[in-house]
Amino acid sequence: MTGADRIRVANAQGFWGDSLEAPLLQMRQGPIDYLTLDYLAEVTMSILQKQRARDGNAGYARDFVEMIGRGACDIVERGIKVVANAGGVHPIACAEATALALQRAGISKGLKIGVVLGDDILPRLDELLERGVPLSNMDTGEPLSAIRSRVQSANVYLGAAPVAEALDQGAQIVITGRCADAALTLGPAIHEFGWRMDDWTRLAAGTVAGHAIECGTQSTGGNCQYDWESIPDFDNIGYPIAEIGRTGDVVITKHEGTGGRVNVPGVTEQLLYEIGDPSTYITPDVIADFTSIDLTQDGLDRVRLSGVGGRPATDFYKVSISYSSGFRAIGLLVYGWPDAARKARKAEQILRARLNHLGLTFDAIHAEYIGANACHGDALSGPFHPDTPEVALRVGVRGNDRKAVERFTREIAPLALNGPPVVTYVGGRPKVEEVVAYWPALIPKSEVSWNVVMREVDA
Amino acid sequence: MPRVCLLEVAHARSGDKGDCANIGLIALRPELYPLLVEQVTAGRVKEHFRELCHGPVERFELPKLHALNFLLHQSLDGGGTVSLRTDAQGKTYSAALLRMEIDVP
Structure with missing residues (x-):
């Protein structure tokens, strides 16, 4: 827990392939405390797995490493913490490459990188199946044994706790493999405010804040059907920022002077994006209820998000398995x-x-x-x-x-x-x-153990 | 009673989870929301998407956001990495739903 009452968590990457300039602009166009970057869509892990199969040192988001090199000065001088699921299927290799990029930038001695491990269960699949964890397909009910020989990757969606743990240990950059998208935002809030892992209402608020910004400009006017032609300055569109307060109050906004628009219709579109039952938005950390959410305009390009309901998390993690087909x-x-x-x-x-x-x-x-x-x-x-x-x-x-x-x-x-x-x-x-x-499955949380490895940047 | 395209009374966004597409449908004004609840039923959406969606359609209500969320199961030709469709992730299904016509008083 730190002394902050409010943090500004920015997103600058809605998917791998999003704007290369956005992370730098998010750091330079106004104040932020955290820079979060989401590289892993459902389809991304299978692509990374193919890359790792060809080259044992690949399998992570290389764009991230390049960005760290270009933005090293901003990260260090402004004290911005970076949280990214850029590790893909090889977080250690990503951390090594990141450390090297910082070393080359020449200003980052002693900077700590926290690496979250434990999401990769590919080496354990047979052991899990033998012990009676079926990893059945959530959509079809078929047991994993039907496609076992063709599996290429198997990753658990970890939650926010490992991210918070890495930050607690002093990491300025946190690299994860597969984790829930919203965990990139919730983790910093848990770290800063010391939210308990059974404080369901606040965990749900942090989760919805993360959901609102995880797809980059989809909450600031991008891909927005509401009155789209009047949205100003797409060429300079601002990426989203979630202002999160200690009590769980949330405002979605963007830097002053940037293009795009943050209004209630646009944020509503994003809240509904890629969700299922809105009363039961299941993440590793909490079940969030979207049906009680109130959105209100709170000044220009500011939308206040309140009333998120939270219920205890389930006993399962979701697993994303890819197989050759x-x-x-x-x-x-x-x-x-x-x-x-x-x-x-x-x-x-x-x-x-x-x-x-x-x-x-x-x-x-x-x-x-x-x-x-x-x-x-x-x-x-x-x-x-x-x-x-x-x-x-x-x-x-x-x-x-x-x-x-x-x-x-x-x-x-x-x-x-x-x-x-x-x-x-x-x-x-x-x-x-x-x-x-893609083969979605569930695994009991008791079968998964994550850990955080710290890597300090050498001179 | 005039019949209008949903485009005139709502906006929407769509995306994917595996072979399931979701469409969030949002009333342009709060007073239009009851029309959506009454007329844009899961059954009508299933019929509307009969060519693209081969599974059931589920509907969820978000009255405070004046919105409905639809899940269109088995509607993406196997899902993002498998599909042969141009819109393998259902990104344009939002607008496809806005083609539906409803009666307005």
Whole structure:
């Protein structure tokens, strides 16, 4: 516990691939105490696992390390603490690379990096299965044994306690692997205010604060449908900041002078983003109730968030398991006016027939006509319009036979010459990708033990 | 009774969890919320998304935020990493829902 009554927790990365400048701007455009960075979407862990399989020193968010190098002065001079799930499937390697980046920046001797370990249960899977922990798929109920041989990664969503522990031990940078997104925000609040781990109402408030900012500018005007055209200065959009008070009061805001907008409709959109039952938002630390939340405008670009309900956490952690599930490839051909969509559909029919002639079978063949039906399907998009300027045929296949998928990739380009007219071939031959599927499961908390390793930066 | 697109009375945001999409639907003004509750039922949403959603649709109410949350199970062709769809994560399903028409007094 520190003496602060209020902290400013900033988010500067809503997913891996978000703005490279945002972390630096969040530190330079106004006061913040914590910089949180969320790199791990559901799909990200499988990508990192592939990278680690190719290179034993990879498997974490390299963008993070580059950012630390560029922002080392800001972090040290302003005393900003950084909390990031950049560790991916290899937090130790991430911490080593981060320490090296700080060393190279030449100003960071003695700075402590806290590494949260214990989320990776891949080496323990067989032991867990033998002991009767089924790790069944939460959606389908199937036991993990059905896909055990194809598992590529298995990571527990850890909570805020390890983050708080690393901060308690003096870490200025905390690197985690898989953890609940909101834990990046809740951890600092627990550390600063000494909130007890059974103070459900405050833990829920900190969790919802984290949820509100974890997707970057989605709470400051980005990807916001409400009156989107009047949102100012997207080019200089401010990333979100959660002001969290000792008693659990929360204001969502952004730095003065930045673009974007923080208002009740926009924050409401983000609160509802990627949630299930709003009365039962389950995290490792608490069950938060969104249905009692009040949002009020509290000055320009400030939204006050109150009334979050909290109930005791469950006895389980969620586990994110990825497994190899065949191959896919997706090709693109663009057809021009007139009757662009009809040409695209004809080309699809020809392609399907040719795949048949070749005796190729797939688990799925799927075609969409970008410009006519790709986002919302035929039923909602309505009939094809003959005057649509152009339509892209986007056609993909998925299956277990890599050779069949590869053969499919050779059948796209020929259509430019031997199919319907007014066509242009873009992007080159499609690449065959390995499909990594996602298997959500639960594990009793008693089966998981996390720990924090401290790494001090050398001179 | 005039019939209007949800676009005129609500805004929305959508995202994914595995093969399940969620759509948060928010009334543009508090007094419009009861219309959403009454007319944008789970059954109508399932029918609206019949081409894209192959599982059940669940609906949850957030009266204090004048909002409904919908879960569209089995609606992303297997989910983000598996799907062959352009919108593999259901990001545009929010607007797809806003195409639905309801009666307003």
